[in-house]
Amino acid sequence: MxxxxxxxxxxxxxxxxxxxxxxxxxxxxxxxxxxxxxxxxxxxxxxxxxxxxxxxxxxxxxxxxxxxxxxxxxxxxxxxxxxxxxxxxxxxxxxxxxxxxxxxxxxxxxxxxxxxxxxxxxxxxxxxxxxxxxxxTAIQALTAAHAIPLNTVGGTVRITTGRQLRNTGFPQDEETLVVMLDGECSFRGLDPEGLQIWWGAYLGSEAQVLRSGPLAEVAEDIAATRAEARARHGWIMDTYLLRRRGHRRAASAP
CATH class of the missing domain: 3.40.1010.10 (Tetrapyrrole methylase, N-terminal domain)
Incomplete structure (x- = not known):
């Protein structure tokens, strides 16, 4: 008891x-x-x-x-x-x-x-x-490692999972998406146009590894890096942030 x-x-x-x-x-x-x-x-x-x-x-x-x-x-x-x-x-x-x-x-x-x-x-x-x-949190460790803010000025943030990303894609009304618990690199199933990614594994440790850039350019490198790191260490814990480049919320009419 x-x-x-x-x-x-x-x-x-x-x-x-x-x-x-x-x-x-x-x-x-x-x-x-x-x-x-x-x-x-x-x-x-x-x-x-x-x-x-x-x-x-x-x-x-x-x-x-x-x-x-x-x-x-x-x-x-x-x-x-x-x-x-x-x-x-x-x-x-x-x-x-x-x-x-x-x-x-x-x-x-x-x-x-x-x-x-x-x-x-x-x-x-x-x-x-x-x-x-x-x-x-892994989110704090990720944004600190990349020296980026979690949100943009006045922007929204959604925290979700790889399962949800595979099922629903990147929500059209969201600007920043933090994805956790994604062992399948679900970002590869997205239309990469206009998306930026910041990815990290073993955050805060000596084994920390980071990748970032336009999703279209770095998606396969991240997937390969993740697979190699997991094989080398026998385990992996990673997370990533996706953001629409140049996205701005529509201003309300005066």
Whole structure:
């Protein structure tokens, strides 16, 4: 049983992306749950252990194997069943004995943005007291790495996923699109005319790689770079920003 559950945003894997509040929370936690994720588990676990070492925490570390989604199920049902199983594995890793203090989870990026850890925590019974410590998002790391603003003056921004981009394309009424969770380089399915892209992987780390330019000119280079980097490291986490060049919102009539 978990009485206090702390979800701590850890940015994109660099200890420098963890806030001072996050570092203190890691030091104050009694138990830290650490996921092991399939073929990538050694590299990703090493990043998390590096953050814990930087925090100088004395918390007990308990690991659990991350489950796989069932591809035979419809998408919504697949995700729901996956979340149920993750919550079950959290509980199993802790056992029946109540922890002596707060239990912490290291959440990639920020727990509030395209992450389901908060939703998974709601499946625990009884519900724990939840504390969320914000972290650096992949979006912040991307725009900082490219030294660009997220929005244009008076412009709109939409944050979406690769799945949505493939299904709906680039919305005509939007100026800036941030795409996350895209393992299929869905930007290659867009009409590249007038689109600029800023892409980055392993943001904030020594392995960081960046590409930018007109989509028509750099799309295939980004796809090839992504494939090569994933093969070399065994895993990849990346995101990108698309913007219409020269787009201006229509001014209202006086």
């Amino acid at each position: 978990i009485e206090d559950l702390w979800l701590i945003g850890i940015g994109t894997g660099s200890p420098a992306h963890v806030t001072l509040e996050g570092m203190q929370a890691l030091r104050d936690a009694a138990v830290i749950l650490l996921p092991l994720k399939g073929e990538d588990k050694d590299a990703l676990a090493a990043l998390r252990y590096g953050i814990l070492e930087a925090a100088e925490t004395t918390a007990e570390i308990r690991t659990f194997e991350y489950p796989q989604r069932d591809p035979a199920l419809p998408y919504a049902e697949r995700v729901s069943a996956w979340h149920d199983e993750i919550a079950r594995r959290w509980a199993a890793a802790l056992g029946l004995e109540k922890p002596s203090g707060p239990v912490a989870l290291l959440v990639w990026g920020d727990p509030s943005l395209y992450d389901s850890t908060i939703r998974i925590a709601a499946r625990l019974d009884p519900h724990p007291r939840l504390r969320v410590v914000p972290g650096i």
